[in-house]
Amino acid sequence: MEVIFDMLSFTFMQRAIIVGVLVSLCAALLGVSLVLKRYAMIGTGLSHVGFAATVIAGVVITIDLSPLPGWLAGPLGGVFEFIDSMPLLLPLAVTVGAAFLLLRLNESSKINGDSAVALISTSGIAIGVIVMGVTTGITLHICNILFGSIFAMTRADMYWSIALSIVVIILFVLFYKQLFAVTYDESFAKATGTKVEIYKSMLALLTAITVVLGMRMMGALLIASLTLFPALSAMRLCKRFLSVVIVAAVIGVTCFFVGMVFSFALDLPPGATVVGINLIVFLLFSCIAFIKRGGRA
Amino acid sequence: MALITCKDAAFAYEGKVVVEGLNFEVAEGDYLCIVGENGSGKTTLMKGLLGLMRPKSGKIEMGDGLKPTHIGYLPQQTSAQKNFPASVYEVVISGRLNSRGAMPFYSRQDRHVALENIEKLGITPIRKKSFRELSGGQQQRVLLARALCATEKVLLLDEPVSGLDPIVTAELYQTIQTLHKDGLTIIMISHDVRSGVEHANQMLHLQNRQVFFGTAEEYVQTEAGRHFLQGGESGWK
Ligand SMILES: Nc1ncnc2c1ncn2[C@@H]1O[C@H](COP(=O)(O)OP(=O)(O)OP(=O)(O)O)[C@@H](O)[C@H]1O
Ligand SMILES: [Mg+2]
Numbered sequence: 001m002e003v004i005f006d007m008l009s010f011t012f013m014q015r016a017i018i019v020g021v022l023v024s025l026c027a028a029l030l031g032v033s034l035v036l037k038r039y040a041m042i043g044t045g046l047s048h049v050g051f052a053a054t055v056i057a058g059v060v061i062t063i064d065l066s067p068l069p070g071w072l073a074g075p076l077g078g079v080f081e082f083i084d085s086m087p088l089l090l091p092l093a094v095t096v097g098a099a100f101l102l103l104r105l106n107e108s109s110k111i112n113g114d115s116a117v118a119l120i121s122t123s124g125i126a127i128g129v130i131v132m133g134v135t136t137g138i139t140l141h142i143c144n145i146l147f148g149s150i151f152a153m154t155r156a157d158m159y160w161s162i163a164l165s166i167v168v169i170i171l172f173v174l175f176y177k178q179l180f181a182v183t184y185d186e187s188f189a190k191a192t193g194t195k196v197e198i199y200k201s202m203l204a205l206l207t208a209i210t211v212v213l214g215m216r217m218m219g220a221l222l223i224a225s226l227t228l229f230p231a232l233s234a235m236r237l238c239k240r241f242l243s244v245v246i247v248a249a250v251i252g253v254t255c256f257f258v259g260m261v262f263s264f265a266l267d268l269p270p271g272a273t274v275v276g277i278n279l280i281v282f283l284l285f286s287c288i289a290f291i292k293r294g295g296r297a
Numbered sequence: 298m299a300l301i302t303c304k305d306a307a308f309a310y311e312g313k314v315v316v317e318g319l320n321f322e323v324a325e326g327d328y329l330c331i332v333g334e335n336g337s338g339k340t341t342l343m344k345g346l347l348g349l350m351r352p353k354s355g356k357i358e359m360g361d362g363l364k365p366t367h368i369g370y371l372p373q374q375t376s377a378q379k380n381f382p383a384s385v386y387e388v389v390i391s392g393r394l395n396s397r398g399a400m401p402f403y404s405r406q407d408r409h410v411a412l413e414n415i416e417k418l419g420i421t422p423i424r425k426k427s428f429r430e431l432s433g434g435q436q437q438r439v440l441l442a443r444a445l446c447a448t449e450k451v452l453l454l455d456e457p458v459s460g461l462d463p464i465v466t467a468e469l470y471q472t473i474q475t476l477h478k479d480g481l482t483i484i485m486i487s488h489d490v491r492s493g494v495e496h497a498n499q500m501l502h503l504q505n506r507q508v509f510f511g512t513a514e515e516y517v518q519t520e521a522g523r524h525f526l527q528g529g530e531s532g533w534k
Contacts, residue, residue, distance in 0.1 A: 239384065242387065
């Protein structure tokens, strides 16, 4: 108990926890549809794209524009400064773009879905690493981007994150029945007059936003697991969609909080600790499900 | 004008035509039975009628203000996954999705209609069960209840009785018959030609092209119809 009060006395911890709880909630809610719709890899793909965009957003300010003519360097410098002042903006824009691209590729039968995701996600990593290599005077810590840091959050970031997560949660609740129908049986939904494309795009868009918001704290390599674990754990035990959604949300938020407490108390990296707790819950739920079935696989 | 008019339509997968020469009409209050061998293009045509597939040539016209939101549909195989966690009630009520446009949440009316259809198909005792734990026949009824929730005018059924036992099959035909009497237009794919000609008033026979379209009485007189009916285990009485 004391650890928790201790932890909450730090401003950066308060920020991290507020944003983390909201993002975990978004990730868990969206995760149910992502897992069931076999879009699980989309979160991973998008987080790697987000990685590249974050690296680019972090280094643009260091680019030396002096060789360029003044009429070009002036406005370009302005743009770069703007990108630097709003660190979430470029990753958000790029990741949302990538989300739509992924959906398109998924639809077209020329490249199959999982290859498309693998393609985009490895390209994201490659571009990020190249940019890091080329720019001199690196001001970022690659580890922080890859594995997350709770110090990364500025006050402005926090407000952005809170606002966007609330938008994600509201849209999820308002369009819950559409998301269920499209997740459950897309052809039926389409045949009976549902604009399936809109809701699929919405799912991708909300996932992109959630991934970017959670990335700085959880890390580009780990954020996707926040969408997967709670849904998978909940599905071990729940038989109704609504209960899967609710249980996943509870698991997501609880695991985040518990993970943060452990990370603070034992000085462990936060993102990885949260994922670790999620893994424990998943194994626990799997065991319970196994026992409930009477030991049959 | 007819509800649905098919004008010289053809359907293809990746450029390869699988069914062509489709010329028929479905009027309000019709009960059309589509027959044909495996792979003759019945499900493909149904996808076309549902707007899931565009005709390669020719066209399908919707008349009398028929919109996709007026259509209920029972798929041959659902695109839903086998182990999807959803209760019977959740599946059935999802048929009401477009009853009120894009409004959030289901209304009291939606819930009422869903429960009514659950009752109608005799699945009230299992309404809280998980869909994935039901038998094939029970699942078929749940999906039919969902289709009823979605429909206002037309009900499309792709082999509704496949996998059902004879008693349930008879009951299901009875249910469909009642729905038809209550004013629904029925389009049903079936391998059970005898029940088809017995219940339906229009027949459409496909064999990768349209072999026959007309009334059930005419159909039993034709070569194709007689041949197909003989094919059944007990023949035509
Ligand atoms: N998704 C698909 N891609 C390519 N070809 C397909 C596809 N679906 C069906 N076909 C082909 O189209 C033809 C017609 O298939 P369809 O499913 O319409 O048959 P059907 O009359 O419904 O048969 P059944 O009685 O077995 O249900 C078949 O030759 C099949 O191989
Ligand atoms: Mg078929």
